Amino acid sequence: MLMKKNEEFVQSVNPKGQKSCDSFHNTIEFIGKRWMGIIIYHLLDGPKRFFELSAEIDGISDRLLTERLRDLEAHGLVVKNQSDPKVRKVEYELTPKGKELEDIIQAIFEWVKKNGCCYEE
Protein backbone atom coordinates (compact mmCIF):
# COMPACT_ATOMS: atom_id res chain seq x y z
CA MET A 1 0.00 0.00 0.00
CA LEU A 2 1.09 3.57 0.39
CA MET A 3 3.85 2.53 2.73
CA LYS A 4 5.74 1.27 -0.28
CA LYS A 5 5.63 4.68 -1.84
CA ASN A 6 6.70 6.47 1.30
CA GLU A 7 9.27 4.53 3.20
CA GLU A 8 9.27 7.21 5.87
CA PHE A 9 5.78 6.19 6.76
CA VAL A 10 6.41 2.55 7.38
CA GLN A 11 4.49 1.95 10.51
CA SER A 12 5.89 0.49 13.65
CA VAL A 13 3.89 -2.08 15.48
CA ASN A 14 3.26 -1.70 19.19
CA PRO A 15 3.09 -4.54 21.76
CA LYS A 16 -0.59 -5.13 21.04
CA GLY A 17 0.17 -5.52 17.34
CA GLN A 18 -1.46 -2.21 16.51
CA LYS A 19 0.02 0.19 14.02
CA SER A 20 1.11 3.30 15.83
CA CYS A 21 -0.13 6.11 13.66
CA ASP A 22 -1.51 8.54 16.17
CA SER A 23 -0.83 11.74 14.31
CA PHE A 24 -2.39 10.27 11.19
CA HIS A 25 -5.31 8.99 13.24
CA ASN A 26 -5.78 12.29 15.04
CA THR A 27 -5.56 14.28 11.84
CA ILE A 28 -7.97 12.13 9.88
CA GLU A 29 -10.49 12.21 12.69
CA PHE A 30 -10.09 15.97 13.07
CA ILE A 31 -10.53 16.88 9.44
CA GLY A 32 -13.24 14.24 9.14
CA LYS A 33 -15.46 15.93 11.69
CA ARG A 34 -18.84 16.81 10.31
CA TRP A 35 -18.74 19.96 8.10
CA MET A 36 -14.97 20.32 8.44
CA GLY A 37 -14.14 19.36 4.88
CA ILE A 38 -16.83 21.56 3.41
CA ILE A 39 -15.71 24.54 5.46
CA ILE A 40 -12.11 24.07 4.39
CA TYR A 41 -13.26 23.66 0.81
CA HIS A 42 -15.09 26.97 0.91
CA LEU A 43 -12.17 28.73 2.56
CA LEU A 44 -9.87 27.64 -0.26
CA ASP A 45 -11.49 30.43 -2.32
CA GLY A 46 -9.83 32.96 -0.02
CA PRO A 47 -10.77 34.76 3.21
CA LYS A 48 -14.45 34.74 3.98
CA ARG A 49 -16.76 36.28 6.51
CA PHE A 50 -18.92 34.30 8.87
CA PHE A 51 -22.16 35.07 7.08
CA GLU A 52 -20.64 34.24 3.72
CA LEU A 53 -19.67 30.77 4.88
CA SER A 54 -23.02 30.39 6.51
CA ALA A 55 -24.79 31.31 3.28
CA GLU A 56 -22.61 29.20 1.02
CA ILE A 57 -22.67 26.05 3.08
CA ASP A 58 -26.09 24.57 2.71
CA GLY A 59 -27.50 23.25 5.96
CA ILE A 60 -24.86 24.26 8.47
CA SER A 61 -26.05 26.02 11.61
CA ASP A 62 -24.39 29.03 13.20
CA ARG A 63 -23.63 26.94 16.23
CA LEU A 64 -21.60 24.35 14.39
CA LEU A 65 -20.01 26.87 12.05
CA THR A 66 -18.74 28.74 15.09
CA GLU A 67 -17.59 25.55 16.75
CA ARG A 68 -15.73 24.30 13.67
CA LEU A 69 -14.09 27.68 13.07
CA ARG A 70 -12.89 27.68 16.69
CA ASP A 71 -11.51 24.16 16.21
CA LEU A 72 -9.70 25.23 13.07
CA GLU A 73 -8.31 28.32 14.79
CA ALA A 74 -7.20 26.33 17.80
CA HIS A 75 -5.27 23.98 15.55
CA GLY A 76 -3.64 26.69 13.49
CA LEU A 77 -5.44 25.97 10.25
CA VAL A 78 -7.43 29.17 10.16
CA VAL A 79 -6.87 32.70 11.41
CA LYS A 80 -9.55 35.11 12.41
CA ASN A 81 -8.97 38.63 11.11
CA GLN A 82 -10.84 41.47 12.68
CA SER A 83 -8.99 44.62 11.67
CA ASP A 84 -11.11 47.00 13.70
CA PRO A 85 -12.81 45.45 16.74
CA LYS A 86 -15.40 48.23 16.63
CA VAL A 87 -16.55 47.10 13.22
CA ARG A 88 -18.36 43.81 13.02
CA LYS A 89 -16.29 42.55 10.17
CA VAL A 90 -14.61 39.27 10.91
CA GLU A 91 -12.80 37.32 8.25
CA TYR A 92 -11.61 33.76 8.43
CA GLU A 93 -8.61 32.80 6.39
CA LEU A 94 -6.64 29.61 5.95
CA THR A 95 -3.10 29.67 7.29
CA PRO A 96 -0.34 28.20 5.08
CA LYS A 97 -0.81 24.96 7.01
CA GLY A 98 -4.53 25.16 6.30
CA LYS A 99 -3.98 25.90 2.62
CA GLU A 100 -1.98 22.74 2.27
CA LEU A 101 -5.17 20.81 2.97
CA GLU A 102 -6.08 21.64 -0.62
CA ASP A 103 -4.35 18.49 -1.83
CA ILE A 104 -6.64 16.39 0.32
CA ILE A 105 -9.75 18.18 -0.89
CA GLN A 106 -8.44 17.85 -4.42
CA ALA A 107 -7.96 14.11 -3.97
CA ILE A 108 -11.55 13.77 -2.83
CA PHE A 109 -12.67 15.74 -5.88
CA GLU A 110 -10.72 13.44 -8.15
CA TRP A 111 -12.28 10.43 -6.48
CA VAL A 112 -15.78 11.79 -6.95
CA LYS A 113 -14.97 12.61 -10.56
CA LYS A 114 -13.91 9.02 -11.24
CA ASN A 115 -16.30 7.16 -9.01
CA GLY A 116 -19.35 9.34 -8.62
CA CYS A 117 -21.13 9.96 -5.42
CA CYS A 118 -20.77 7.33 -2.75
CA TYR A 119 -23.62 8.43 -0.59
CA GLU A 120 -27.24 9.29 -1.04
CA GLU A 121 -30.01 9.44 1.49
Place this chain on the structure above:
Amino acid sequence: MLMKKNEEFVQSVNPKGQKSCDSFHNTIEFIGKRWMGIIIYHLLDGPKRFFELSAEIDGISDRLLTERLRDLEAHGLVVKNQSDPKVRKVEYELTPKGKELEDIIQAIFEWVKKNGCCYEE
Protein backbone atom coordinates in the same frame (compact mmCIF):
# COMPACT_ATOMS: atom_id res chain seq x y z
CA MET B 1 -8.66 27.40 -5.83
CA LEU B 2 -8.85 23.90 -7.14
CA MET B 3 -11.52 24.90 -9.57
CA LYS B 4 -8.83 26.54 -11.65
CA LYS B 5 -7.00 23.26 -11.93
CA ASN B 6 -10.09 21.28 -12.81
CA GLU B 7 -12.38 23.20 -15.06
CA GLU B 8 -14.83 20.33 -14.97
CA PHE B 9 -15.43 21.06 -11.36
CA VAL B 10 -16.38 24.67 -11.68
CA GLN B 11 -19.31 24.90 -9.38
CA SER B 12 -22.66 26.23 -10.35
CA VAL B 13 -24.42 28.52 -7.96
CA ASN B 14 -28.00 27.84 -7.02
CA PRO B 15 -30.69 30.48 -6.43
CA LYS B 16 -29.66 30.83 -2.80
CA GLY B 17 -26.09 31.53 -3.85
CA GLN B 18 -24.89 28.17 -2.55
CA LYS B 19 -22.42 26.07 -4.42
CA SER B 20 -24.10 22.93 -5.59
CA CYS B 21 -21.64 20.19 -4.79
CA ASP B 22 -23.83 17.48 -3.35
CA SER B 23 -21.82 14.48 -4.46
CA PHE B 24 -18.67 16.05 -3.11
CA HIS B 25 -20.49 16.96 0.10
CA ASN B 26 -22.00 13.51 0.48
CA THR B 27 -18.71 11.79 -0.22
CA ILE B 28 -16.67 13.90 2.15
CA GLU B 29 -19.19 13.42 4.93
CA PHE B 30 -19.34 9.69 4.29
CA ILE B 31 -15.62 9.04 4.29
CA GLY B 32 -15.25 11.51 7.15
CA LYS B 33 -17.40 9.44 9.48
CA ARG B 34 -15.61 8.46 12.62
CA TRP B 35 -13.21 5.52 12.05
CA MET B 36 -13.92 5.39 8.34
CA GLY B 37 -10.55 6.70 7.21
CA ILE B 38 -8.64 4.44 9.57
CA ILE B 39 -10.56 1.38 8.44
CA ILE B 40 -9.93 2.19 4.79
CA TYR B 41 -6.28 2.80 5.61
CA HIS B 42 -5.93 -0.63 7.18
CA LEU B 43 -7.76 -2.31 4.32
CA LEU B 44 -5.29 -0.83 1.84
CA ASP B 45 -2.86 -3.54 3.03
CA GLY B 46 -5.13 -6.14 1.42
CA PRO B 47 -8.09 -8.26 2.52
CA LYS B 48 -8.47 -8.55 6.26
CA ARG B 49 -10.60 -10.47 8.70
CA PHE B 50 -12.88 -8.83 11.22
CA PHE B 51 -10.72 -9.67 14.21
CA GLU B 52 -7.60 -8.46 12.43
CA LEU B 53 -9.11 -5.04 11.83
CA SER B 54 -10.41 -5.02 15.37
CA ALA B 55 -6.94 -5.80 16.72
CA GLU B 56 -5.09 -3.36 14.49
CA ILE B 57 -7.36 -0.40 14.99
CA ASP B 58 -6.72 0.88 18.47
CA GLY B 59 -9.90 1.81 20.30
CA ILE B 60 -12.59 0.78 17.84
CA SER B 61 -15.43 -1.31 19.19
CA ASP B 62 -16.93 -4.32 17.48
CA ARG B 63 -20.19 -2.47 17.22
CA LEU B 64 -18.81 0.41 15.20
CA LEU B 65 -16.47 -1.78 13.19
CA THR B 66 -19.48 -3.81 12.08
CA GLU B 67 -21.48 -0.69 11.35
CA ARG B 68 -18.73 0.94 9.30
CA LEU B 69 -18.04 -2.25 7.34
CA ARG B 70 -21.76 -2.47 6.52
CA ASP B 71 -21.69 1.18 5.38
CA LEU B 72 -18.68 0.50 3.18
CA GLU B 73 -20.30 -2.62 1.73
CA ALA B 74 -23.56 -0.80 1.08
CA HIS B 75 -21.70 1.86 -0.88
CA GLY B 76 -19.64 -0.56 -2.91
CA LEU B 77 -16.29 0.30 -1.39
CA VAL B 78 -15.76 -3.03 0.34
CA VAL B 79 -16.79 -6.59 -0.39
CA LYS B 80 -17.31 -9.27 2.20
CA ASN B 81 -15.81 -12.63 1.23
CA GLN B 82 -16.95 -15.72 3.05
CA SER B 83 -15.89 -18.65 0.87
CA ASP B 84 -17.48 -21.33 3.00
CA PRO B 85 -20.45 -20.18 5.08
CA LYS B 86 -19.85 -23.10 7.44
CA VAL B 87 -16.46 -21.73 8.34
CA ARG B 88 -16.33 -18.56 10.37
CA LYS B 89 -13.79 -16.94 8.11
CA VAL B 90 -14.97 -13.63 6.75
CA GLU B 91 -12.66 -11.35 4.85
CA TYR B 92 -13.25 -7.74 3.96
CA GLU B 93 -11.63 -6.41 0.84
CA LEU B 94 -11.64 -3.06 -0.90
CA THR B 95 -13.33 -2.98 -4.29
CA PRO B 96 -11.54 -1.15 -7.12
CA LYS B 97 -13.63 1.89 -6.23
CA GLY B 98 -12.52 1.48 -2.63
CA LYS B 99 -8.89 1.08 -3.59
CA GLU B 100 -9.00 4.40 -5.37
CA LEU B 101 -9.49 6.03 -1.99
CA GLU B 102 -5.78 5.45 -1.50
CA ASP B 103 -4.97 8.79 -3.08
CA ILE B 104 -7.02 10.54 -0.44
CA ILE B 105 -5.36 8.63 2.38
CA GLN B 106 -2.02 9.34 0.76
CA ALA B 107 -2.79 13.06 0.62
CA ILE B 108 -3.55 13.05 4.33
CA PHE B 109 -0.29 11.25 4.98
CA GLU B 110 1.59 13.86 3.01
CA TRP B 111 -0.09 16.60 4.95
CA VAL B 112 0.81 15.03 8.27
CA LYS B 113 4.36 14.55 7.05
CA LYS B 114 4.70 18.25 6.22
CA ASN B 115 2.60 19.75 8.95
CA GLY B 116 2.66 17.35 11.84
CA CYS B 117 -0.28 16.35 13.88
CA CYS B 118 -3.16 18.77 14.02
CA TYR B 119 -4.94 17.34 16.95
CA GLU B 120 -4.13 16.24 20.43
CA GLU B 121 -6.38 15.83 23.41
Place this chain on the structure above:
DNA sequence: TTTTTAAGATTACTATTAGTAAGCTTGTTT
Protein backbone atom coordinates in the same frame (compact mmCIF):
# COMPACT_ATOMS: atom_id res chain seq x y z
C1' DT C 1 -34.09 60.39 16.83
C1' DT C 2 -36.21 56.21 17.35
C1' DT C 3 -36.71 51.79 15.08
C1' DT C 4 -35.10 48.12 12.39
C1' DT C 5 -31.89 45.26 10.57
C1' DA C 6 -27.54 42.50 10.25
C1' DA C 7 -23.18 40.29 11.87
C1' DG C 8 -21.35 37.25 14.76
C1' DA C 9 -21.98 34.86 18.04
C1' DT C 10 -24.04 32.10 22.69
C1' DT C 11 -27.45 29.32 25.18
C1' DA C 12 -30.89 25.80 25.98
C1' DC C 13 -32.90 21.89 24.57
C1' DT C 14 -33.75 17.64 21.51
C1' DA C 15 -32.21 14.10 18.46
C1' DT C 16 -28.78 11.37 16.53
C1' DT C 17 -24.44 9.05 16.75
C1' DA C 18 -20.71 6.96 19.29
C1' DG C 19 -18.78 4.28 23.25
C1' DT C 20 -19.05 0.45 26.63
C1' DA C 21 -20.14 -3.87 27.93
C1' DA C 22 -22.35 -7.95 27.76
C1' DG C 23 -24.28 -11.82 25.33
C1' DC C 24 -25.20 -15.01 21.36
C1' DT C 25 -24.08 -18.81 17.96
C1' DT C 26 -21.41 -22.14 16.00
C1' DG C 27 -17.13 -24.37 15.19
C1' DT C 28 -12.54 -25.59 17.00
C1' DT C 29 -9.23 -26.69 20.58
C1' DT C 30 -8.08 -28.94 25.24
Place this chain on the structure above:
DNA sequence: AAACAAGCTTACTAATAGTAATCTTAAAAA
Protein backbone atom coordinates in the same frame (compact mmCIF):
# COMPACT_ATOMS: atom_id res chain seq x y z
C1' DA D 1 -17.23 -32.11 27.96
C1' DA D 2 -15.60 -27.55 28.82
C1' DA D 3 -13.48 -23.66 27.32
C1' DC D 4 -12.39 -20.59 23.83
C1' DA D 5 -12.63 -17.77 19.37
C1' DA D 6 -14.85 -15.35 15.34
C1' DG D 7 -18.16 -12.44 14.03
C1' DC D 8 -21.86 -10.41 15.23
C1' DT D 9 -26.10 -8.28 17.94
C1' DT D 10 -28.40 -5.99 21.80
C1' DA D 11 -29.02 -2.79 25.58
C1' DC D 12 -27.67 1.08 27.72
C1' DT D 13 -24.85 5.51 28.58
C1' DA D 14 -22.15 9.39 26.94
C1' DA D 15 -20.94 12.60 23.55
C1' DT D 16 -21.85 15.13 19.45
C1' DA D 17 -24.94 17.33 16.20
C1' DG D 18 -29.29 19.74 14.98
C1' DT D 19 -32.87 23.31 15.95
C1' DA D 20 -34.33 27.40 17.59
C1' DA D 21 -34.29 31.30 20.27
C1' DT D 22 -31.70 35.07 22.21
C1' DC D 23 -27.96 38.62 22.76
C1' DT D 24 -24.87 42.70 21.59
C1' DT D 25 -23.55 46.34 19.01
C1' DA D 26 -23.33 49.13 14.94
C1' DA D 27 -25.06 50.86 11.00
C1' DA D 28 -29.04 51.89 7.98
C1' DA D 29 -33.81 53.33 7.55
C1' DA D 30 -37.93 55.65 8.92
